[in-house]
Amino acid sequence: MSTVAGAGSGLRIRRVANGHLTAEETASIRGLLWSAFADTDPMTESDWAHAAAGEHFVAELDGEIVAYASVAERELYVDERPIRTGYVEAVAVAPARQRRGIGTRLMGVVDAHLDESFDLGALGTGEHGFYRRLGWETWQGKSSVRAPDGRRPTPDEDGYIMVLRTRSSPSVDVTAPIDCILRSGDAW
Numbered sequence: 001m002s003t004v005a006g007a008g009s010g011l012r013i014r015r016v017a018n019g020h021l022t023a024e025e026t027a028s029i030r031g032l033l034w035s036a037f038a039d040t041d042p043m044t045e046s047d048w049a050h051a052a053a054g055e056h057f058v059a060e061l062d063g064e065i066v067a068y069a070s071v072a073e074r075e076l077y078v079d080e081r082p083i084r085t086g087y088v089e090a091v092a093v094a095p096a097r098q099r100r101g102i103g104t105r106l107m108g109v110v111d112a113h114l115d116e117s118f119d120l121g122a123l124g125t126g127e128h129g130f131y132r133r134l135g136w137e138t139w140q141g142k143s144s145v146r147a148p149d150g151r152r153p154t155p156d157e158d159g160y161i162m163v164l165r166t167r168s169s170p171s172v173d174v175t176a177p178i179d180c181i182l183r184s185g186d187a188w
């Protein structure tokens, strides 16, 4: 565990290495995620498995976990070129705490980590307005998944993927084709 940001108004944001959440923290984060996504895109166990595979960003207010995000390394291909990407999963603020700047503060810490550690940030979301304000861009090219039997287009994901350029990003054209590697659950 490492504390990555102190913050005004008592918000504390910690980065927790993969495998280092306590059972109590895991239960609290799962409760938060299931309630935050209930009305839009309900969480599944495979969504949680994707989040649990990454590094954890945990925001606490007075000892209570109020927001969460995860970053896992994935290889994405832009126009056939592999890019070491920090893939952001399961960004959520507890419903009673939303629209008070907590999500913005948490993503500030996540984005700084992506900038330092990866050649691109990426995520899939329906909440483009929230991320666009933070410098994220909507991917405009066609998306596909690379499976052992070849590449399959993922048209349902087109317009859903966003990217964040980092200090080490190669030149990236957001209208180019983008691919990820097949995984269980949602590919993107």
Ligand SMILES: CC(C)(COP(=O)(O)OP(=O)(O)OC[C@H]1O[C@@H](n2cnc3c(N)ncnc32)[C@H](O)[C@@H]1OP(=O)(O)O)[C@@H](O)C(=O)NCCC(=O)NCCS
Binding pocket: 036, 037, 040, 090, 091, 092, 093, 094, 097, 098, 099, 100, 101, 102, 103, 104, 105, 124, 125, 126, 127, 128, 129, 130, 133
């Ligand atoms: C999306 C979410 C993470 C945003 O966190 P938050 O703490 O509520 O957002 P903030 O208070 O930091 O928002 C700051 C600003 O972004 C705006 N904003 C928040 N959500 C937005 C959205 N979906 N679209 C456009 N703008 C948004 C706010 O109006 C606010 O703008 P302002 O400062 O000009 O008033 C949070 O609402 C949430 O958990 N939603 C449910 C789960 C979800 O959809 N997660 C993201 C998908 S991966």
